[in-house]
Amino acid sequence: MSQAPSVAYNLAGIAVLVLLLAVGAAYLLDGFTRASAPAQPSLADGNTIRQTISGRELTIPASWFRYGEPVHGGFTDQIDLRVMFAPQGAGKALPVDISLVPRSRARTSSTLLDAVYLHQFGDDTLAGVPGLVGKPLGMGQGYMGESVWYDALSPNPFVAKCAEPVEAGTPPRCLRTVYLGSGIAAVYAFDATILGSWRLFDAEMRRWLEPIGAWQNG
Numbered sequence: 001m002s003q004a005p006s007v008a009y010n011l012a013g014i015a016v017l018v019l020l021l022a023v024g025a026a027y028l029l030d031g032f033t034r035a036s037a038p039a040q041p042s043l044a045d046g047n048t049i050r051q052t053i054s055g056r057e058l059t060i061p062a063s064w065f066r067y068g069e070p071v072h073g074g075f076t077d078q079i080d081l082r083v084m085f086a087p088q089g090a091g092k093a094l095p096v097d098i099s100l101v102p103r104s105r106a107r108t109s110s111t112l113l114d115a116v117y118l119h120q121f122g123d124d125t126l127a128g129v130p131g132l133v134g135k136p137l138g139m140g141q142g143y144m145g146e147s148v149w150y151d152a153l154s155p156n157p158f159v160a161k162c163a164e165p166v167e168a169g170t171p172p173r174c175l176r177t178v179y180l181g182s183g184i185a186a187v188y189a190f191d192a193t194i195l196g197s198w199r200l201f202d203a204e205m206r207r208w209l210e211p212i213g214a215w216q217n218g
Contacts, residue, residue, distance in 0.1 A: 039063065041083055043207065051076050054102045054183030058213045066097055077102060083208040087200040097189040100214060106185035109159035109177045117148045129195045149195055162192050180209065181216030
């Protein structure tokens with residue numbers, strides 16, 4: 001009869017030990033996950049790689065390359081980067097994917113606004129981004145679920161084309177293409193939540209692209 005409390009006590013002790021081991025394993029797993037996650041790119045990053053595109057040599061921190069694979073210096077016709085959009089007052093930092101390509105391979109978003117998008121606009125106007133006009137594109141032209149947001153008051157307007165997300169619960173994705181000068185074009189891809197800070201967008205991208213030699217008024 002006296003063994004029953006002892007057995008129960010031992011079982012309780014084992015249960016507590018198992019629980020502590022499980023909690024410890026969870027902390028170790030969380031710590032390992034945080035340690036193995038790639039660090040966000042920073043303007044202070046070093047370990048640079050030199051690549052030449054459109055006759056212009058760029059010096060780019062290795063941590064900025066989008067896909068994380070080993071990158072070698074030399075000549076290339078496309079450079080894929082990821083930077084962070086985090087201007088003062090814009091809330092949390094959000095990633096912006098940048099593809100640098102020769103100008104001959106890209107048309108700017110402002111050019112497409114006049115040459116293509118304006119002819120696809122319907123009568124509806126979208127709301128939600130102060131300072132920008134939002135217009136859905138005609139579904140009959142292959143633009144289902146896409147819209148264009150632009151600054152109607154500027155002679156060189158901010159323009160971005162956005163598409164509804166494939167995955168439910170995620171924000172739309174937007175594209176914006178500009179010429180940087182020296183034969184380079186930049187294609188930006190970003191979450192539509194950044195549109196609310198559109199006035200800061202180009203200045204923030206300049207902070208990243210100027211130090212590596214990509215930004216030059218053209």
